[in-house]
Amino acid sequence: MTDRSVTHSTWTLERTYDAKPARVFAAFADKEAKAQWFGGGDELQWDLDFRVGGREVNIGRMDSGMVFALEAVYQDIVPGERIVYSYDMKMNDERISVSLATVQLEAAEGGTRLTFTEQGAYLDGLDTPEQREHGTGELLDALGRSVEGAAV
Numbered sequence: 001m002t003d004r005s006v007t008h009s010t011w012t013l014e015r016t017y018d019a020k021p022a023r024v025f026a027a028f029a030d031k032e033a034k035a036q037w038f039g040g041g042d043e044l045q046w047d048l049d050f051r052v053g054g055r056e057v058n059i060g061r062m063d064s065g066m067v068f069a070l071e072a073v074y075q076d077i078v079p080g081e082r083i084v085y086s087y088d089m090k091m092n093d094e095r096i097s098v099s100l101a102t103v104q105l106e107a108a109e110g111g112t113r114l115t116f117t118e119q120g121a122y123l124d125g126l127d128t129p130e131q132r133e134h135g136t137g138e139l140l141d142a143l144g145r146s147v148e149g150a151a152v
Contacts, residue, residue, distance in 0.1 A: 007122045009129035015114045015140045019147040021080045021105045024112045027147050028083055028103065037142040041068070052077050056085075067092055081105055089127065096126040116140060 017024055027033045031048045039046065041060035044067065048056050056072040072087035083103040089096050099120035106113045116136060122128055 004124055006124075007129065008120070009122065010117065010119045011129060011133050012115060012117045013133065013137055013140060014116075015144055016108055016111055017114065017144045017147055018111045021107055021112045023147050024105055024114060024143070025080045025083075027143055029079075033146070036146040038139060050074060050077070056087075069093075075100075091126060094126065095123060097122045097132065099132075114140065114143075 027037065029050045031046075031050075034048065035046075039058055039060055041062040043058075043060050045057055045059040048054075050056070052074055054074045056070065056074070059067065059069040061067050069090040070087055071090075072085045074083070074085045076082065076084035081104070084100070086098075086100050088098045097120055099118050101119075102115075102117045104115040104117075106115075118132065118136065120129060120132060122132070
């Protein structure tokens with residue numbers, strides 16, 4: 001029998017981008033814009049229905065051969081200000097976490113301050129809060145590179 005465990009964690013990351021909140025928001029809402037910074041590996045499936053109640057499915061195969069799948073439901077969207085979604089992550093069809101993520105956007109000195117908060121349940125030692133925080137930080141850095149200098 002497999003040992004089962006759950007590690008609960010809440011963590012927050014902040015970034016400030018040299019782009020207006022509308023541009024940063026669009027980088028989440030528009031599939032082409034999101035493709036510039038989100039995901040990784042060989043895309044096997046990607047569906048984005050960005051609306052309250054809408055779903056996102058993003059499945060990709062890494063160079064290692066491992067397949068990761070994100071399945072999200074958008075719970076709350078305030079254009080230019082807030083995105084709240086629940087999601088689970090799977091690795092090779094095994095669920096590794098279930099989370100609630102909140103993205104908050106605020107105008108800040110000609111740009112945008114993004115605050116990302118995740119409340120997660122990391123399952124059976126297959127994922128950890130530290131790994132997820134690190135990976136999310138890398139994604140938020142890629143988001144910054146994709147939006148900075150773009151006009152909206």
